[in-house]
Amino acid sequence: AQSVAQPEDQVNVAEGNPLTVKCTYSVSGNPYLFWYVQYPNRGLQFLLKYITGDNLVKGSYGFEAEFNKSQTSFHLKKPSALVSDSALYFCAVRVVNSGNTPLVFGKGTRLSVIA
Amino acid sequence: NAGVTQTPKFQVLKTGQSMTLQCAQDMNHEYMSWYRQDPGMGLRLIHYSVGAGITDQGEVPNGYNVSRSTTEDFPLRLLSAAPSQTSVYFCASRTSGPGEQFFGPGTRLTVL
Numbered sequence: 001a002q003s004v005a006q007p008e009d010q011v012n013v014a015e016g017n018p019l020t021v022k023c024t025y026s027v028s029g030n031p032y033l034f035w036y037v038q039y040p041n042r043g044l045q046f047l048l049k050y051i052t053g054d055n056l057v058k059g060s061y062g063f064e065a066e067f068n069k070s071q072t073s074f075h076l077k078k079p080s081a082l083v084s085d086s087a088l089y090f091c092a093v094r095v096v097n098s099g100n101t102p103l104v105f106g107k108g109t110r111l112s113v114i115a
Numbered sequence: 116n117a118g119v120t121q122t123p124k125f126q127v128l129k130t131g132q133s134m135t136l137q138c139a140q141d142m143n144h145e146y147m148s149w150y151r152q153d154p155g156m157g158l159r160l161i162h163y164s165v166g167a168g169i170t171d172q173g174e175v176p177n178g179y180n181v182s183r184s185t186t187e188d189f190p191l192r193l194l195s196a197a198p199s200q201t202s203v204y205f206c207a208s209r210t211s212g213p214g215e216q217f218f219g220p221g222t223r224l225t226v227l
Contacts, residue, residue, distance in 0.1 A: 009155075032213050043205060043218040044158075051213045090157065096213070100165050102148060102173060103209075103216050107157035 002027040004093050006106035013081045014114050021076040021109045023091030030096040033074040034103070035065055038088040047089075050074060052096075061085070081113045117141050121206050121219035128196040128226045136191040136222050138206030144217075146209045147189040148173070149181065151202040152221075158205065164189055165211070196226045 003026045013019045025031055035047040048059025055067045065076045074091060091106045122137045140147065148163035150173075160173030164183040178200060180192040189208075193200060203223050209216040 034215060036218075043220045044207075046215040046217070049213070049215055092216075100171075102160050102163050103207075104160070105150075105158040107155065 002031075002093055002095060002101070002104050004091050004104055004106035006089075006091055006109045008109050009107075010110045010112065012112045012114060015083055016080050019078050019081040019085070019111065019113070021089050021091075021111060023074045023076065023106060024072050025074060025091070025093040026072065027093055027095050031093050032096055033065075033067060034092040035059065035063070035074075035076050036090045036092065036105075038090065038108075040087075044090065047076070081111075083113050083115050086111055086113045119206055119208055119217050119219035121204075121222050123222060124220065126222060126224050128193075128224065130197060130226060132196050134193050134196065136193075136204055136206075136224075138189045138191065138219060139187050140189075140206075140208040140217070141187065142208060142217065143186060144208035145186070145211050146216075147183065148207050148216075149179070149189070149191045150205045150207065151175065152205060153202050161191065161204075193224075198226045200224065201226045 005024045033050040036044040038044050048057050050057050050067045058064045088108050090108050092103045094101045094103045119140045145166045149161040150158040159175045162181040164170045170181050203221050205221050206219040207216045
């Protein structure tokens with residue numbers, strides 16, 4: 001079975017400071033990993049993904065994430081937070097080469113960037 | 116491309132009523148799925164489909180039916196609505212490869 005853990009329900013950061021939103025995963029095999037963002041009363045928007053190759057993945061709006069196989073982690077990072085980054089962030093995983101396997105989501109982390 | 120569309124955006128039902136949430140995609144994606152989002156629970160998979168005529172259950176399928184007669188459409192049926200089904204419902208689609216999943220705007224359902 002595959003699963004995702006986002007250990008923090010809420011992350012608070014001051015504007016201009018770096019931010020990290022944590023994600024760890026569990027799969028039988030190699031993972032595809034994704035980050036999504038949800039703004040209030042909106043659907044989920046794709047931010048970035050790890051498929052293979054370079055462990056540091058760059059995505060939309062200046063976000064990046066680092067895949068760490070030994071720690072089974074895929075933390076989301078941004079060097080300088082903006083107030084507009086305040087939203088709900090979801091990490092998701094599915095197994096490589098398993099076309100029929102659904103995407104499994106974590107419970108989400110609410111990011112609040114304070115001016 | 117309209118992407119993934121969902122109707123209606125809002126719906127209020129009484130306990131015991133039935134209804135269908137509509138979902139359509141115009142990206143020729145094989146894979147479609149339905150999630151529900153509840154506070155503190157993240158997104159939980161209800162049903163999914165890997166192609167026309169093929170569906171399977173997710174984590175929380177009870178009380179819901181699906182069918183996939185075409186590649187484009189994947190409706191979700193609530194057979195007899197219960198207050199526990201009050202939630203926001205999202206439809207999503209993707210290709211069978213490593214691509215990302217695309218989400219619809221959601222349907223906010225309240226069951227009284």
